[in-house]
Amino acid sequence: MMAASKPVDPQSGSGLPRWQLALMVGAPILLGAGAVYLWNRSRRKEALSKGNCERKTPEGRASPVPGHPDGKQPEEMSPLDMAQAAKNKGNKYFKACRYDSAIQCYTDAINLCPPDQKSDLSTFYQNRAAAYEQQQKWKQVVEDCTQAVELNPRYIKALFRRAKAYERLDNKKQCLEDVTAVCILEGFQNQQSMHLADKVLKQLGKEKAKEKYKNREPLMPSPQFIKSYFSSFTDDIISQPLLKGEKADEDKDKEGEAAVVKERSGYLKAKQFMQEENYDKIITECTKEIDSHGKYTAEALLLRATFYLLIGNASAAKPDLDQVISMEDANVKLRANALIKRGSMYMQQQQPVLSTQDFNLAAEIDPHNADVYHHRGQLRILLDQVEEAVSDFDKCIQLRPDSALAQAQKCFALYRQAYNGNNLSQVQSAMTGFEDVIKRFPKCAEGYALYAQALTDQQQFGKADEMYDKCIELEPDNATTYVHKGLLQLQWKQDLDKGLELISKAIEIDNKCDFAYETMGTIEVQRGNLDKAIEMFNKAINLAKSEMEMSHLYSLCDAAYAQTEVAKKYGLKPPTL
Secondary structure (H helix, E strand, C coil): CCCCCCCCCCCCCCCCCHHHHHHCCCHHHHCCCCCCCCCCHHHHHHHHHCCCCCCCCCCCCCCCCCCCCCCCCHHHCCHHHHHHHHHHHHHHHHHCCCHHHHHHHHHHHHHHCCCCCHHHHHHHHHHHHHHHHHCCCHHHHHHHHHHHHHHCCCCHHHHHHHHHHHHHCCCHHHHHHHHHHHHHHCCCCCHHHHHHHHHHHHHHHHHHHHHHHHHCCCCCCCHHHHHHHHCCCCCCHHHCCCCCCCCCHHHCCCCCCCCCCCCCCHHHHHHHHHHCCCHHHHHHHHHHHHHCCCCCHHHHHHHHHHHHHHCCCHHHHHHHHHHHHHCCCCCHHHHHHHHHHHHHHHHHCCCHHHHHHHHHHHHHHCCCCHHHHHHHHHHHHHCCCHHHHHHHHHHHHHHCCCCHHHHHHHHHHHHHHHHHCCCHHHHHHHHHHHHHHHHHCCCCHHHHHHHHHHHHHCCCHHHHHHHHHHHHHHCCCCHHHHHHHHHHHHHHHCCHHHHHHHHHHHHHHCCCCHHHHHHHHHHHHHHCCHHHHHHHHHHHHHHCCCHHHHHHHHHHHHHHHHHHHHHHHHCCCCCCC
């Protein structure tokens, strides 16, 4: 769900997938280790379209051929010369698309080549693999590339060809290991190999997350996260405190009140538990209200659905939301809220069309509900529809001029648009807008947090640090702020100890903060502590609030694991901090 603590995922500005940030050393990770890369999809796609052409051709230096001006006659040729001649002949057949003949020539070259000529022999195996690749004989490609790599362990061309063959054979684990080695050897400069790594990591992440999420134990988030989530709604009936006279029988004071509701209501008890932050009992009490067909059935359905979403059980939440939405005699605020939450759920499930439909319907049935425009604005930012997002935030502000959150998020949307478009005057205008927001709403922690992210982009580190300090002063229990402040120390002062201290503090405050574990894991990868990194990623996976988040985390974890295997096999490691 879109929570107030992280309303818009910040982007590092690098356009790099998170797995790559976890492997590379330097600024990109320090600009936002936990960021998804939705903001720069178009930039990354453009880069991919300009990547190196596919490696299809055979290789090997041009060698003297019998009868050429070198003067050598066949009887004077060494075994290596004859092997090179066979290879050259194979290359001609390859270029003529006569792959069977090329394979025979490369086989002759392999048989003629002295075993101690490892470099040449590895080339012959790799060339034969290229011919098998054209015939889509993937097992033979793997076999010949394996021979080539055994002879030359840092043979990029053979490793990449084997990676592609493993992909065709649906052996994603081995594919990932090979392409990871290639990325490291190439210094992450070749778009084609990085694209394959990104593709395989996403596929592995989705497969593992689907299985894990289906069988996961529901986990209630921290109280801070829950309160932050509900604070992003202003027209949400179910999150409002109990009104005087609504308290359940056993909770009313000894003097009693004439207006107290006499019946035992599961919903009212759930609301009481909510005020007490006794969140684990809410779903049970709502179920009692629903099963008894009480007068608060619609409210109970929506409250139960909300907590199902919070514990990551979207499949249980959806029927409840569907039912509330279909209740035409229910309060329109309840129906609109259900549509907002179902729309956010669809977005997490990467179904933007259904998500957009729900938000549009919510705006249609309750056009004066500020929450609809606030949350639809966030959706539109994620869909790169920044102008439409700003329009929604404006509508929200028009309906609720005191909505500090919408004001701050509008500034952030305008800033990202200007920053990505390299429009310096608009960037400055957005920064001035942030100053205005924090002046008008000095108690809105989110305003300081978003301003700090923009200041970090602009390398105004000292001021960004001051903004994070203001956030901590206003919300000392917000673990996410400590993580961002920790990352700032790394980028600003290269102070690894201070950065890790702050992220550890975040975990101490909220041991269910998946963002903190994820960031810690990413830093440990860069320090070369791969086992520790994998441990941190696995903790984050167990805390992930959606299948999509879990998929991203598995990508990070698999990238780290692949690196451990590459280090064992080939002694390859990226530079460390």
